[in-house]
Amino acid sequence: MQNLNALARTDQEIVEEFLRVIMIPDPVSARAFTSPGLQIRFTGGRKMQDVTECTAFNAGRYAWVKKKFEQTDVVVKTKENETIVYNIGTLYGAWLDGTLFEGNRYVDRYVVRSGLIVQMDVWNDSAEWMLIRNHETL
Secondary structure (H helix, E strand, O other): OOOHHHOOOOHHHHHHHHHHHHOOOOHHHHHHHEEEEEEEEEHHHEEEOOHHHHHHHHHOOEEEEEEEEEEEEEEEEOHHHEEEEEEEEEEEEEEOOOOEEEEEEEEEEEEEEOOEEEEEEEEEOHHHHHHHHHHHOO
16 A cells, blocks of 8 residues: 655655644544554653554643644654654643643654654653642642
8 A cells, every 4th residue: 555645745744744633633634644553652651552542642631732843853764764753842722621821842753664654752841831730729
């Protein structure tokens, strides 16, 4: 089966389009950008294997959340023709209680092979922000 996402798209464009789609959120459509053996390590070292797990995790944390891209860095890795793509920026959205937020830093690291994301690592400041919010309500 030919990967339609790889046609006329750079690895940077694949990652950025994946992020756009998953932030809708539309995890089912986002799967088109990932390999069947996708490995995900989410904030806190949580291991996941499907993008629907990311969406479910976010639904337990945020009423809604989006990413504001600040930069995308691409590193070509010769082993197995992989490309490493870093996407850096900030999260904005609303916590579960409806309180709006912005400026929550994130760094995502993707491994792209043959036009598909095979590995995804996600880090952000949400846990720290949640600790501060919980402390303020005590």
